[in-house]
Structure formats: C-alpha cells, structure tokens
Amino acid sequence: MSTAAAILDLARAWLWIGAAVAALFLSIGIGRIDPDARGAFVFRVLLVPGLLLIWPLVLWRWWRLEKGDRWLPRYRPPSAHASAAAAMSALIMAALVLSYGARQDWPDNIAPRRITEAGS
Amino acid sequence: MSVRYIPVQWNRFKWGYDAALLASVGVFLWAFLRVTPEDLGHERDVSGAIRNARAFGACAFVMLTGILCIGPLARLDTRFLPLLYNRRHFGVVTAAVALTHFSFVLDWYFAFSPAGKYEALLFANTSFTNGVAGFPFEAFGIFALLSLLILAATSHDFWMKFLTPPVWKGLHYLIYPAYAAVVAHVAWGALLDQENTTFAWVVHVGALLVVGLHLGAALSGRDAAKPRTAGWVDAGDPATIPEGRARIVTLASGDRVAVFRHEGALSAISNACAHQNGPLGEGRIIDCLVTCPWHGFQYDVRTGRSPAPFTEKVPTYALRLEGGRLLVSPDADPPGTPQRPVPVHRGRTT
Numbered sequence: 001m002s003t004a005a006a007i008l009d010l011a012r013a014w015l016w017i018g019a020a021v022a023a024l025f026l027s028i029g030i031g032r033i034d035p036d037a038r039g040a041f042v043f044r045v046l047l048v049p050g051l052l053l054i055w056p057l058v059l060w061r062w063w064r065l066e067k068g069d070r071w072l073p074r075y076r077p078p079s080a081h082a083s084a085a086a087a088m089s090a091l092i093m094a095a096l097v098l099s100y101g102a103r104q105d106w107p108d109n110i111a112p113r114r115i116t117e118a119g120s
Numbered sequence: 121m122s123v124r125y126i127p128v129q130w131n132r133f134k135w136g137y138d139a140a141l142l143a144s145v146g147v148f149l150w151a152f153l154r155v156t157p158e159d160l161g162h163e164r165d166v167s168g169a170i171r172n173a174r175a176f177g178a179c180a181f182v183m184l185t186g187i188l189c190i191g192p193l194a195r196l197d198t199r200f201l202p203l204l205y206n207r208r209h210f211g212v213v214t215a216a217v218a219l220t221h222f223s224f225v226l227d228w229y230f231a232f233s234p235a236g237k238y239e240a241l242l243f244a245n246t247s248f249t250n251g252v253a254g255f256p257f258e259a260f261g262i263f264a265l266l267s268l269l270i271l272a273a274t275s276h277d278f279w280m281k282f283l284t285p286p287v288w289k290g291l292h293y294l295i296y297p298a299y300a301a302v303v304a305h306v307a308w309g310a311l312l313d314q315e316n317t318t319f320a321w322v323v324h325v326g327a328l329l330v331v332g333l334h335l336g337a338a339l340s341g342r343d344a345a346k347p348r349t350a351g352w353v354d355a356g357d358p359a360t361i362p363e364g365r366a367r368i369v370t371l372a373s374g375d376r377v378a379v380f381r382h383e384g385a386l387s388a389i390s391n392a393c394a395h396q397n398g399p400l401g402e403g404r405i406i407d408c409l410v411t412c413p414w415h416g417f418q419y420d421v422r423t424g425r426s427p428a429p430f431t432e433k434v435p436t437y438a439l440r441l442e443g444g445r446l447l448v449s450p451d452a453d454p455p456g457t458p459q460r461p462v463p464v465h466r467g468r469t470t
Contacts, residue, residue: 004235004242034282040125043276050273053266054291061282081191084296085334091300092327099307102252 018052025051025058033065125278137206141213148179156318173224177310178319180218181302184268185326187211188299192337198402201413208275215272218265257309260301267298277395285397303327351450355379355439358386358446358464366410368401369448376401377437377448380410380421385461387421388437388448394455395432425456 026044030037037044051058128134152175187210193200226237233240245256271292280288306323355369358381366378368391376391378401389410391401398414405411409418409427419426419434426432433455439462440447446462453459 002239002243004239007242008238034278036125036281037278038124043125043127043278046127046276047278049269050276050279053270053273057283057287057291061284061287080293082338084293085192085338088296088300089331089334091297092303092331095300095304095307096324096327098252099304099311102308103312 014055015052018055021055021058022048022051025062029062033062125276133202134206134209138209138213141210145179145183145213145217148182149175152178167228169224169228173221173228174310176217176221176224177306178322180214180221181306181323182326183210183214183217184299184302185330187214188295188330189333192333195337196333196340198413201402204414211268212272212275215265215268218268222261222265252308253312255308257305260305260308264298264301264305267294267301271295271298280396289397299330352440352447353377353450355446355448357444358441358462361386361464364405366401366403368399371448371450373450375452378410379439379446379448380405381464382408382421382461384465385463386439386446387459387461388439389419389421389424390434390436390452390455392434393417394426394434400434422461423456423458 026047030044030047153171187207190200190203190207190210194204226241230237230240230244233244235243241258241262245254245258247254248256248259271294274283274288274291283291303323311320311323353369353371355367361367361379361381363381363384366380369377369379369388371377376399377388378391378399379386379388380401382405389400391399393400393412393414395412395415395417398412398417400410400412400419403411403413405421406418408420410421411418417426417432418430419432422436424434424436435452435455436457436459437452438449438459440449441462
C-alpha cells in the first residue's frame with residue numbers, strides 16, 4: 001500500500017469514528033453535560049462537521065464533564081495574539097522572500113534552471 | 121444572548137452583513153471571470169475549470185486577508201467594530217469558497233489518474249526536499265483548508281463553552297498559521313510562473329497589509345503595561361472617566377478590568393465578555409447595562425450579571441478612592457457578585 005493510500009485510509013477511519021462519536025454525543029451526551037442544549041435540537045445539526053473533525057477533543061471534554069469537572073470561566077481569555085501574529089508575520093515574510101529566489105523570470109536576465117533531470 | 125442554543129442568532133444587522141458579504145463574493149467572481157480576464161492573466165485559452173479554480177482561489181485569498189485585517193483594525197480604530205460583529209459568518213463563507221476552489225482543482229488537475237483524485241493529490245508531487253521551485257505547494261493549501269474547515273465547524277457558541285476558552289481560543293489560533301500557509305501556497309505556486317503582475321500585487325499588498333496591521337495593533341497594545349506589584353492598582357483620576365464609558369485597567373495578574381461610570385458612580389467588572397471574550401470596556405452603557413461592542417451581550421455594571429432570563433455572568437472588582445485617585449482591587453470576586461458603586465465626587469475615603 002502506498003503512503004498516499006494509507007493516509008486516505010486513515011482519514012476515512014477518522015471520519016467514520018467521528019460519525020459514531022457524533023451520533024452518540026448528539027443523541028445522548030450533549031443533553032447530559034450542557035443544560036443549555038436540553039430541548040434544543042435544530043442547532044445540533046451544525047455541530048456535526050466539528051464532531052467529525054475534532055472528535056478526540058470532544059471525547060476528552062465529554063469525559064471530563066461526566067466526571068464532574070466544572071465549566072471553566074469564560075471570562076479569562078488567553079492572550080497570545082501578539083506572539084501568534086508575530087510568528088505569522090515571520091512565516092509570511094519567509095514565504096515571500098523564498099519565493100522571490102525561486103522565480104524563473106525575475107530578475108529579467110536570470111538563466112532558467114532545470115528542476116529535475118531530463119528523462120526522470 | 122440566548123438561554124437555549126439556537127442555530128444562528130439572526131438580527132437585522134446580521135442579515136445585512138451577510139447579504140453584503142454574499143453580494144461582494146458574487147461581484148468578485150463575476151469580475152474575475154467576465155470583466156478583467158486579460159488583467160488577471162487568464163487571457164490564454166484555458167478550461168472553464170481552471171478559470172473557476174483561479175477565481176475561487178483568488179476570492180478565498182482576498183476574503184481571508186480581509187478577515188485577518190478586521191481584528192487589528194478594530195483594535196486600532198473602534199469605527200471598524202461593526203465589521204467584527206459578524207466575523208464568524210465571514211469565516212464560514214470563506215471556508216466554503218476555499219472548499220470550492222479545492223473542488224475545481226481536484227476535479228481538473230488530479231481527476232485523470234487511475235489511482236483516484238485524492239490519492240493523486242497526495243503522490244503527484246513529493247519533492248519536499250528540492251527547494252522552493254517545484255515544491256508541492258498543494259500541501260500548504262491542504263493544511264490551510266483543513267484549518268479553515270475546523271474553524272468554521274467550531275464557530276457555534278456551543279463550542280467555546282464546551283471546549284473551554286483556552287482550548288477554543290488555542291484551536292482558533294490556527295487562523296495565523298493557516299494564513300501564512302495560504303501565502304506560501306500562492307507564492308510558491310501560482311506566483312512562481314505567472315507573468316501577469318496583477319495578482320502578484322494583490323497577494324503582496326494583502327499579505328503585507330496583514331503583517332503591518334497586526335504588528336501595529338500589537339505595538340499599540342503595549343500601553344496597557346502590567347503593574348509590578350500585586351496590590352491595589354491605580355486607575356487614575358476618576359473624574360476623567362466619561363459618563364456611560366469605561367477605563368480599562370490591567371492588573372498584575374494580566375487580567376483586565378473595565379471601570380465604568382454610570383449615573384455618577386463607578387463600578388468595575390471583568391473586561392472580557394462571557395460570550396466571546398469581547399472587550400467590554402470598549403463598549404458603553406445602554407439602557408443602564410454595559411453592552412459588549414462585539415455582539416451586544418449586556419451586563420448590569422453593579423453585579424456583572426446579564427438581565428433575566430439570561431444567565432451570563434462576569435467577575436466584579438471592588439473599588440476605592442484614595443487621595444483623589446481611583447484604586448482597583450487586584451482580586452476578582454466571583455462572577456455575578458454585587459459591588460457597591462463608588463460615587464465619583466465622594467472625596468477622600470477608603
């Protein structure tokens with residue numbers, strides 16, 4: 001089996017497990033752990049894509065809340081925006097600068113470079 | 121504000137916002153495909169699928185650039201706050217446009233492999249170690265698309281409460297590497313062999329605008345330096361706080377407090393809204409209630425509680441006047457704890 005096929009099989013398995021978690025969580029779990037969700041059913045459809053994608057996080061939080069964890073306060077936000085933005089800015093500049101070096105038509109008199117050997 | 125989850129909390133502003141957003145996307149795509157083909161470098165005979173892929177890809181880049189600009193713009197100038205109000209819908213539409221770009225690319229460039237298009241996408245180019253030219257820039261696009269889908273899929277209010285703010289916010293920091301990946305995806309892909317400079321200009325101006333605005337907003341936020349000691353924090357002259365508005369004070373712990381003046385008396389609550397952590401201190405008092413500038417959640421400034429039947433609560437802080445200066449307690453009282461307002465002109469007291 002090729003690496004690509006293995007990655008795709010892994011992705012399919014991930015989504016199937018996510019579907020099973022979604023079915024269980026939306027039918028049984030959500031009403032048990034969140035009072036605001038009791039009697040509210042239409043919005044649950046919107047949660048399905050998230051459940052498919054991040055089901056391990058969902059299982060972890062579901063387990064913690066079933067164990068009696070209190071809801072964390074929602075008024076104490078993490079504040080790493082400045083660091084995250086600085087890292088993003090550095091990555092953007094690196095991506096742009098590296099791309100200049102790889103352009104085949106800039107500057108005008110640069111000689112074209114063969115990327116792969118002929119016949120490969 | 122809602123006591124029970126509903127799919128989308130619509131109001132007139134959101135209808136207008138979304139209508140303008142969808143109309144803008146439609147105009148962008150129409151202009152890209154019909155009005156300026158020669159300016160955008162697809163004057164040569166290319167298939168409809170390639171034109172569509174380019175149109176949706178360019179649209180997703182411009183939209184993502186816009187989303188990344190809204191946050192710092194709103195921090196630098198409050199007149200941009202209305203753009204922030206419905207940014208989640210903006211993000212969901214952007215993810216949909218990016219997914220459409222992906223579908224067009226997949227169904228054209230990778231559709232004719234005997235192995236299947238998804239497998240072809242993964243093995244068609246694996247020269248990860250041969251430098252920028254020829255690098256499989258698709259990998260950046262896949263990472264960015266997955267990130268956008270996760271952000272869009274977890275944008276409902278339920279997710280922030282369920283995952284907790286640290287986890288939810290951490291997850292949504294994905295927007296930063298996702299945007300950097302989009303820039304790399306475009307710069308190492310479409311821009312490398314494109315002779316037309318229009319889109320190159322759009323990409324460079326957009327990316328540098330995002331970098332400049334974020335750095336500018338980060339530098340402007342340095343004014344709110346933390347005090348060095350953990351005692352009561354000096355919030356300045358109370359008389360200079362305008363009626364119905366707040367002054368934001370940073371404690372030694374890093375928490376921010378919004379000190380509001382309402383009917384000539386001062387009260388302090390957490391600066392972070394319980395809904396999406398919007399900056400309450402940048403809002404104002406409407407109908408006797410502090411109103412969050414992001415989504416309109418409201419709190420009684422004396423108790424930190426939303427009016428019934430809503431149940432949101434934020435911490436409150438004790439205040440005192442000393443020598444004509446306003447001092448804020450370094451310790452938050454539990455969310456919803458009533459505090460006695462301090463009259464502005466009460467004079468020297470503790």
